[in-house]
Amino acid sequence: MSRIRTFLCAVAALCAISAGAQAETVYHRGNAGDPKTLDAHQTSIDVEANILWDLLEGLVTYDEAGRIVPGAAESWTLSPDGTVYTFKLRANGKWSNGDPVRASDFVFSFRRIMDPQTAAKYASLHYPIKNAEKVNRGEMKPEELGVRAVDDLTVEITLERPTPYFLELLTHQTALPMHQASVERFGKDFVRPGNFVSNGAYSLAENVPGDHIKLVKNPHYWDAANVQTDVVMFYPTEDNAAAVRRFMAGELDTNYQFPIDQLPFLTEKLGDQVKTSPYLAIEYYAINNRKEPFSDPRVRRALAMAIDRDFLAEKIWSGAATPAYSLVPPGINGYTPAEADFAAMSQLDREDEARKLIEEAGYGPGGKPLKIEIRYNTNDAHKKVATAIADMWKEVLGAEVTLLNTDIKTHYAHLQNRGDFDVARAGWVGDYADAQNFLYLGLTGNAVGNYGQYSNPKYDELVKMSDATLDPAERARIMAEAEAVLLADMGLIPLLNRSSLHLVSDRVKGWAPNVRNVHRSRYISIDR
The missing domain is CATH 3.90.76.10 (Dipeptide-binding Protein; Domain 1)
Structure with missing residues (x-):
């Protein structure tokens, strides 16, 4: 009996182990x-x-x-x-x-x-x-x-x-x-x-x-x-196209980000497994305020005006983003973002004004060569946006534009460590639902998001004043005034208000x- 009992116990133990392994999620x-x-x-x-x-x-x-x-x-x-x-x-x-x-x-x-x-x-x-x-x-x-x-x-x-x-x-x-x-x-x-x-x-x-x-x-x-869920496996899916293939093969349960140009195809193929939803996020280009010719606000403004944001939003982001003319995205209760003063102009009028500004600054056709390197982190959408903007700057401003991409870790380490650059892709997701979190990007000495080292004492003072203002309406007014200062200087270039992109x-x-x-x-x- 003892041998039978031992055998049965061993079988029960193996079954328990097997059941436990199967139960692990x-x-x-x-x-x-x-x-x-x-x-x-x-x-x-x-x-x-x-x-x-x-x-x-x-x-x-x-x-x-x-x-x-x-x-x-x-x-x-x-x-x-x-x-x-x-x-x-x-x-x-x-x-x-x-x-x-x-x-x-x-x-x-x-x-x-x-x-x-x-x-x-x-x-x-x-x-x-x-x-x-x-x-x-x-x-x-x-x-x-x-x-x-x-x-x-x-x-x-x-x-x-x-x-x-x-x-x-x-x-x-x-x-x-x-x-x-x-x-x-x-x-x-x-x-x-x-x-x-x-x-x-x-x-x-x-x-x-x-x-x-x-x-x-x-x-x-x-x-x-x-x-x-017993185990969570995080995978660094920077290659969006490869990530989609892994998702469709059942290797990934969810994936953050996918090739935006595949949105129509993925929606048709995967239905409601494709999730796009608004959230507090902005795509922008950091521009080196400490380096010529980008230290000239006329050059920064010309670069900003030459960008056709409608094209970026509709053709590259397939409607999963909207043009951005402010630093603070919409959706924050009690705050109306300030906008760049050219937001209401037609794209053709913006381009004409951009040509005048770049000529006044002494660059472009007939002036000094306007050479620009765009840095971006590896991502299909970022590459397509950079390529499109490079073409816009070449066509409108006569610029010589080159592209440089690195992985996300290297890209942000370079920016935060004050590495040299001309223009660099950046994104900001709100840490909290308050305009101050976005205005924070333009504060002097902020190494987290002020990659271009923009600095304006008036801007800093207004942001500081808003932090000390208790009345919500007055505080919102002061923050909007600060945002207008940054946009007038074009200390960075707002591009798009993004949606979150997930496969679930x-x-x-x-x-x-x-x-x-x-x-x-x-x-x-x-x-x-």
């Missing part, structure tokens, strides 16, 4: 590119945020519809004067190694990003926190930052002034917490698999640059019982379009 997710880093304090692009939002959870977070909901904090209160937030952490919050999530973790993390030694390019995003700017400039110690642990489960954040969009700021990846012991033990290597300790729905299992990032379900996550398989459940374009894997289930 894997979500194959195309992510448009490789992250430069998984250090939340060094990130700036959405392909990084998509991964970090799965690994880490801030005080507040987004639900599947892109709405702010409690995250690591189960509740919060705001003082009557609007300057002190008090967050109550979940008693069952844990890190992936089993350590409890404590208020001190958030204090450590905010102090780290504001510490000038960290050199976080996004630190200025959190300047609304009391003393943040002074700490970041080295004028005060990190311990003087307005973030403190009242007790193990209570985080208090004091602001410089009432900030209507502060909860939105806390959804940004730079506000995510870090496991202090791991960061201090491993230094910059804390982001490696095996070292990375997370408090979100998933933990980091593998990171193979250029191939995949593997996340596995975190059993210590406070809401692990409702996380239905019918077998995917829990995916919902939203203007923030946030899709956390914890809400996804796969019907195999």
Whole structure:
């Protein structure tokens, strides 16, 4: 009997293992590119945020519809004067190694990003926190930052002034917490698999640059019982055409971005598996304000006016984008964007004015050669836009235009590290639904998005004034005035207001379009 019993137990064990393997749900997710880093304090692009939002959870977070909901904090209160937030952490919050999530973790993390030694390019995003700017400039110690642990489960954040969009700021990846012991033990290597300790729905299992990032379900996550996907495989699908083929072959469950010129074909072939939806995003060209001839506002304005945005939107983006003549996209409640003063002109009139401006500046036919290099990150749509604009500048302005493309990681590293360039493709997705987040791109000294190093004291002063204005209508008026200053200078060239582009398989459940374009894997289930 003992042999039979042993045999039956062995069979049962094998069946259990087999059933467990079959039950494991894997979500194959195309992510448009490789992250430069998984250090939340060094990130700036959405392909990084998509991964970090799965690994880490801030005080507040987004639900599947892109709405702010409690995250690591189960509740919060705001003082009557609007300057002190008090967050109550979940008693069952844990890190992936089993350590409890404590208020001190958030204090450590905010102090780290504001510490000038960290050199976080996004630190200025959190300047609304009391003393943040002074700490970041080295004028005060990190311990003087307005973030403190009242007790193990209570985080208090004091602001410089009432900030209507502060909860939105806390959804940004730079506000995510870090496991202090791991960061201090491993230094910059804390982001490696095996070292990375997370408090979100998933933990980091593998990171193979250029191939995949593997996340596995975190059993210590406070809401692990409702996380239905066991493994998330992120793939850097910069080659959009290849990504479409992988999706159609069933290798990808979702993919972020696809060749925009294939939109009609894909819609016919895949039906409602093709998802295009408005969101807070703009395509623009950064232009080097510190380099001749682009330091001349006449040249910048001529380049902007020579671009036929209707052609870009209709012929290249197949209607999944609209022409942009402002820095701030539409859709922000209570704010009407300022527009470039040539927005109402016909394209022919714009081109005539562009020729006059370039001649006045001494360039183009009859003047000095106008040589321009357009840099862009590898993407079919970006290539086609760059090629079209190069042709427009050649035809209208007599420019000699060359193109240079690199992968997304190299492209943005070059721009953020102040590498030399003439004109460079850039995109900005709103970190929060407030015009200030887009105006932020033009602030002097902003290394995150002001790649062209535009600088105008009047612009800086107006943005600063809007931050200190409590009346919503007056604040909106000041921000619009600031935007008009930047557009008059043409410190950067707005091109298109984008839609988000996704391929989502019918077998995917829990995916919902939203203007923030946030899709956390914890809400996804796969019907195999």
